[in-house]
Amino acid sequence: MKRISDLEIDEEAIVTKIFAKEPVKGRLLSMGIVKGAKVKVIAHTLARQTWDILSNNTKVALRDEEASSIEVKSIYE
Amino acid sequence: MNDEIKVAIVGQPNVGKSSIINALSNAKLHVGNFSGVTVEKKEVFLKRDIFDIKMTDLPGIYALNAYTPEEQVAKDFLLNEDYDIVVNVVDANTLSRNLIFTMQLLDMHKKTILVINMVDEIEKKGGSIDKSKIEELLGIPVILTSAKENRGVEEIISQIIKLHKTPLAKNKIFYNEKIEERIERLAKILRKSPHFKSNDVSRFMAIRLLDRDEDVYKMIHDLPIFIEAHNALEKMYKDLELEFDEESTTDILANERAAISYNLQMETIDLDEEEESLSEKLDNFLIHPVFGLPIFLFFMWTLFQLTFVLGNYPMNVIDAIFSETSSFLADFLPKGIFNSVLTEGVLPAVGAIVMFLPNILILFLGLNLLEQTGYMSRASYLMDGFLKRFGLQGKAFVPLVSGFGCTVPAYMAARTLKNPKDRIITMLVLGFMSCGARLPIYVLLVSAFFANHNPGNMLFFIYIGGAFLGLIVAKILRTVLFRGEPEPFVMEMPPYRFPSFKALAMDLWIKTKMFLKKAGTFIAIAAMAIWFLSSYPVDNKLVQNYHAKIEQTTNISKKQNLENELKAKLLEDSYLGSVGKFIQPVFAPLGFDWRLSIAVVTGLSAKEVVVSTLGTLYAMSGADETSKGLVSKMRQNVDFKAAVALIIIIMIYSPCLAAMGTFYAEVPQWAWRTFYTIYPNVVAWLLAFGVYKVLALMGY
Numbered sequence: 001m002k003r004i005s006d007l008e009i010d011e012e013a014i015v016t017k018i019f020a021k022e023p024v025k026g027r028l029l030s031m032g033i034v035k036g037a038k039v040k041v042i043a044h045t046l047a048r049q050t051w052d053i054l055s056n057n058t059k060v061a062l063r064d065e066e067a068s069s070i071e072v073k074s075i076y077e
Numbered sequence: 078m079n080d081e082i083k084v085a086i087v088g089q090p091n092v093g094k095s096s097i098i099n100a101l102s103n104a105k106l107h108v109g110n111f112s113g114v115t116v117e118k119k120e121v122f123l124k125r126d127i128f129d130i131k132m133t134d135l136p137g138i139y140a141l142n143a144y145t146p147e148e149q150v151a152k153d154f155l156l157n158e159d160y161d162i163v164v165n166v167v168d169a170n171t172l173s174r175n176l177i178f179t180m181q182l183l184d185m186h187k188k189t190i191l192v193i194n195m196v197d198e199i200e201k202k203g204g205s206i207d208k209s210k211i212e213e214l215l216g217i218p219v220i221l222t223s224a225k226e227n228r229g230v231e232e233i234i235s236q237i238i239k240l241h242k243t244p245l246a247k248n249k250i251f252y253n254e255k256i257e258e259r260i261e262r263l264a265k266i267l268r269k270s271p272h273f274k275s276n277d278v279s280r281f282m283a284i285r286l287l288d289r290d291e292d293v294y295k296m297i298h299d300l301p302i303f304i305e306a307h308n309a310l311e312k313m314y315k316d317l318e319l320e321f322d323e324e325s326t327t328d329i330l331a332n333e334r335a336a337i338s339y340n341l342q343m344e345t346i347d348l349d350e351e352e353e354s355l356s357e358k359l360d361n362f363l364i365h366p367v368f369g370l371p372i373f374l375f376f377m378w379t380l381f382q383l384t385f386v387l388g389n390y391p392m393n394v395i396d397a398i399f400s401e402t403s404s405f406l407a408d409f410l411p412k413g414i415f416n417s418v419l420t421e422g423v424l425p426a427v428g429a430i431v432m433f434l435p436n437i438l439i440l441f442l443g444l445n446l447l448e449q450t451g452y453m454s455r456a457s458y459l460m461d462g463f464l465k466r467f468g469l470q471g472k473a474f475v476p477l478v479s480g481f482g483c484t485v486p487a488y489m490a491a492r493t494l495k496n497p498k499d500r501i502i503t504m505l506v507l508g509f510m511s512c513g514a515r516l517p518i519y520v521l522l523v524s525a526f527f528a529n530h531n532p533g534n535m536l537f538f539i540y541i542g543g544a545f546l547g548l549i550v551a552k553i554l555r556t557v558l559f560r561g562e563p564e565p566f567v568m569e570m571p572p573y574r575f576p577s578f579k580a581l582a583m584d585l586w587i588k589t590k591m592f593l594k595k596a597g598t599f600i601a602i603a604a605m606a607i608w609f610l611s612s613y614p615v616d617n618k619l620v621q622n623y624h625a626k627i628e629q630t631t632n633i634s635k636k637q638n639l640e641n642e643l644k645a646k647l648l649e650d651s652y653l654g655s656v657g658k659f660i661q662p663v664f665a666p667l668g669f670d671w672r673l674s675i676a677v678v679t680g681l682s683a684k685e686v687v688v689s690t691l692g693t694l695y696a697m698s699g700a701d702e703t704s705k706g707l708v709s710k711m712r713q714n715v716d717f718k719a720a721v722a723l724i725i726i727i728m729i730y731s732p733c734l735a736a737m738g739t740f741y742a743e744v745p746q747w748a749w750r751t752f753y754t755i756y757p758n759v760v761a762w763l764l765a766f767g768v769y770k771v772l773a774l775m776g777y
């Protein structure tokens with residue numbers, strides 16, 4: 001399965017599972033990154049180390065570690 | 078006796094809570110601390126009709142599953158304090174995300190008002206919000222506001238009063254029946270304990286327990302019902318997780334709340350948002366993978382250039398005003414101690430400081446602008462990859478940059494770092510970010526010793542050099558003292574917003590007031606003390622001797638020389654001179670004379686004092702009558718190597734007492750406090766010594 005860290009800039013996807021442990025998971029949830037939420041990659045840094053994700057009008061910055069802990073599926077599935 | 082209404086204002090960060098509070102008219106604002114912790118507590122007092130309304134502004138909180146120390150403060154308040162009404166402020170742009178937290182608040186079943194702020198932005202996008210529908214669905218009053226346009230803010234007050242008079246409405250938020258069934262069962266067990274007699278409290282506690290809230294779990298831990306509740310809870314966790322196929326009941330509740338919130342937003346906000354917002358367009362440049370970082374560095378560079386170049390104009394004016402006033406008063410007032418204290422001690426010292434007010438204000442204005450426009454979080458995003466290499470994380474960027482303004486708030490800003498190790502490392506290196514109060518010292522030394530370089534560049538170099546040193550130290554601390562990955566990085570990036578000039582002006586005004594107050598009290602007193610210490614004791618014999626010599630000579634310049642010699646001798650024999658000589662051996666390897674040594678030590682009380690001390694000491698040394706101003710006097714009395722060593726000492730050694738006090742308040746462990754108190758001074762001395770020696774080898 002794909003992770004957010006596999007997406008390209010401007011690509012959209014639906015969150016299917018969050019593998020991050022608490023308390024990171026709770027923080028992601030309270031930012032609106034929950035199962036079923038639509039996310040879009042706005043930007044990542046050159047080394048793909050930090051990610052900027054848009055979810056439901058909220059932009060969230062994540063590190064590679066967190067981005068790869070969020071499983072997503074294509075919006076067309 | 079008026080009727081008192083206690084209100085708690087809560088909301089996620091950046092929803093405009095402070096703007097709303099600022100927009101309330103006839104309100105008395107009181108800023109203090111929450112007891113026991115150094116989290117800022119804003120209280121607003123209002124009188125309307127027969128009601129005294131007391132509102133407490135809680136720190137921004139994303140969810141009741143507290144994450145940062147500030148969120149913990151807000152949560153503790155909500156759970157344990159006594160209040161009548163909750164005002165929950167949310168951002169209309171991100172309603173569904175905000176409502177997830179609102180659901181958690183509604184679990185408490187207290188009188189609640191939902192304030193949906195920033196409606197102007199929704200309207201601008203051509204959208205609309207169905208207020209009565211939200212009221213109906215949530216079962217609480219809703220107010221649409223725009224703090225920016227000052228709309229709806231007064232309605233909050235009238236609604237508070239109205240709600241105060243009406244009985245509590247029925248709860249309308251229910252979860253999936255499988256969850257509700259468990260909540261009811263658990264609540265029943267809890268009700269056996271006298272603490273949770275009421276249906277509302279027991280229901281709320283049951284939900285919190287199912288949400289795996291550790292604070293609430295601790296609350297029931299010592300109660301007689303604990304075993305029963307615990308066993309029931311364990312079974313519920315297991316069953317629910319199986320039934321919903323989720324890892325944890327926390328997730329189940331989160332998903333439930335997210336679903337309810339999302340539907341609510343869908344039903345009540347009419348807005349199609351396909352087009353790219355301005356914010357996104359800006360981000361295409363500002364956080365561009367390649368150009369983002371250079372743009373950011375350019376912004377910082379510009380800020381320092383402006384600080385110096387623009388600050389220079391008013392600086393000369395202020396300098397002139399103070400020296401004119403001094404010399405006027407020196408002639409006008411009767412000769413004597415008072416005259417001398419004022420015109421030789423206090424005025425030059427205070428003037429030397431007030432001169433730098435423009436520089437400091439420009440720097441603060443710049444930092445505030447970055448914060449208010451939302452660019453600061455972009456900078457954190459850009460810097461994260463870089464900071465990670467030094468064992469810090471992107472969020473540490475905000476305290477680090479605030480450190481350029483003032484170390485005290487910077488220590489407080491470090492609270493956003495949840496992981497104690499990240500936090501302590503960040504705090505330990507914060508002193509390397511030269512604060513605004515150190516700016517005057519640099520400006521003075523740069524003007525005196527690097528006159529033929531671009532001063533803006535030199536300042537930029539000093540600031541960046543200090544920051545870089547700090548990063549290296551962070552890396553060393555991380556590898557020597559702590560191993561392990563830095564804390565995860567999850568940070569909201571609020572949309573770009575046009576800054577509010579009122580807020581900027583207000584902040585600058587508060588800064589100016591505080592600065593002038595400090596200059597007028599603390600620094601004036603310090604200057605007075607230094608003046609007295611440097612003027613006494615007077616060796617009358619010496620004075621008579623010299624006066625006799627001066628009488629005898631007819632040559633004017635010889636007279637002058639003798640007078641200067643006398644002044645210098647008196648100063649050397651003064652109390653301050655003795656202290657300086659006593660500590661001078663420590664600084665002698667750096668080429669400091671006793672005056673510089675004293676200035677450095679007095680700088681521990683406040684960095685502003687360094688310049689004012691130098692001002693007093695060199696003003697009295699009466700270098701050369703033709704050379705006015707501290708700059709040229711410094712140039713005559715201090716050699717280049719020592720000046721560079723002094724810059725390095727100032728860059729690194731302990732910050733002021735206020736900052737140290739803040740660090741002590743934030744860090745309870747004595748081991749860290751001791752380390753913090755000693756190591757910067759050792760590093761500063763060693764580095765200054767090294768550079769001094771290298772410069773000496775190079776023939777300076």
Ligand SMILES: Nc1nc2c(ncn2[C@@H]2O[C@H](COP(=O)(O)OP(=O)(O)O)[C@@H](O)[C@H]2O)c(=O)[nH]1
Binds near residue numbers: 089450
């Ligand atoms: N357009 C608009 N901007 C607002 C409104 N209220 C606040 N802001 C801006 O939103 C930002 C965050 O506001 P602030 O009061 O600091 O939020 P707090 O963190 O909740 O205290 C600031 O830039 C405000 O100028 C509003 O009603 N409309």
